[in-house]
Ligand SMILES: Nc1ncnc2c1ncn2[C@@H]1O[C@H](COP(=O)(O)OP(=O)(O)O)[C@@H](O)[C@H]1O
């Protein structure tokens with residue numbers, strides 16, 4: 001076996017630019033997905049039948065479709081439908097936001113349901129309005145319970161982000177493939193980006209542990 | 220201060236309150252006693268509409284709170300409630316627990332809210348616990364914080380639902396002491412309790428609930444010496 005890591009030294013900067021794209025993409029999708037997921041979760045626990053039905057239907061759609069199908073659909077259908085020339089990054093962020101919100105909303109809904117009923121009653125008895133009760137009393141407690149699940153969701157998001165390479169975004173994986181095609185070297189660049197993904201995910205897990213520990217301070 | 224007219228409440232097919240009428244004057248301390256499951260908590264929870272009655276009227280300060288156009292949040296700010304299991308907000312310190320509602324509901328400036336909270340903590344003997352999280356407190360301390368948290372809203376009415384039932388025996392006294400001191404401040408109080416001696420000492424009136432009916436509504440002296448119904452007599456024999 002002959003490996004040529006010296007050959008890819010020169011393309012490391014090129015690969016690292018892909019890292020920024022992967023991170024930008026994951027971070028944007030995670031944040032937007034979380035916000036939209038919270039909204040969907042609130043729809044799911046609301047007594048409004050329309051909001052409730054919408055959120056349930058929405059979730060079933062994203063659960064029922066392969067992610068790569070949604071992604072290609074958004075990327076290729078948007079220019080056709082809206083006459084907007086969507087970039088691969090935009091298409092990726094939109095799809096992954098919509099998708100991860102569907103999953104996260106289920107997690108958050110369960111997290112809210114797991115918060116002691118008495119918390120809500122105490123808040124109501126104090127005259128705290130619904131919105132403040134949710135944001136300041138219920139959601140922080142729910143969030144703490146589901147933090148590990150949320151981190152798992154971000155890890156999944158980071159891994160799935162490699163799918164944007166299929167629509168041409170020059171993320172980590174795509175760049176590895178480009179290098180591979182140019183230099184006829186497959187193992188080394190793929191191993192390199194594999195290593196980068198691995199480090200990212202391990203760090204994420206580690207950050208989550210610290211967060212969890214800090215939040216447990218109040219227990 | 221509080222008037223209850225012909226209140227009915229059921230949970231699906233279970234009739235929990237049956238035609239309960241009751242009126243409590245300003246500054247009065249009313250103890251609600253009765254067997255477990257007789258509807259004491261439900262009655263109390265109707266008073267701030269944590270439960271919606273099926274029929275009947277409730278008036279607080281001559282305002283009908285059961286009327287659909289009532290701003291119930293406004294009314295609730297004036298009614299403190301203390302639960303059996305405290306329900307402190309676990310992610311907030313004692314002080315944060317106490318100032319949240321004054322600041323966010325009554326729009327009191329933070330400085331002023333803190334001042335008030337510290338004053339109340341002194342009253343319940345927990346000055347040194349202001350920055351602790353609830354999980355670090357004993358049951359008795361938590362319940363005293365819960366009482367102080369309610370008082371921070373400066374309510375005219377306080378509702379207590381078995382405030383000492385979840386406590387270890389040695390902590391019951393410190394909580395009762397706080398409630399006893401409160402009774403002397405002229406605040407109107409409704410207390411559901413199984414502490415007969417305490418009810419006798421502190422209450423101006425005893426209401427006995429039996430299977431959802433208010434069968435006795437007497438002064439403590441009368442109630443504890445000669446209850447009118449057989450059921451109340453039996454209940455007292457078991458409790459004393
Ligand atoms: N939310 C509820 N749903 C169904 N049944 C309830 C609910 N709350 C109370 N009950 C029932 O109503 C009855 C009276 O309850 P409660 O008012 O808590 O009694 P007490 O406080 O006197 O022990 C009990 O049989 C109880 O099981």
Ligand SMILES: [Mg+2]
Nearest residue numbers: 259260261381
């Ligand atoms: Mg009860």
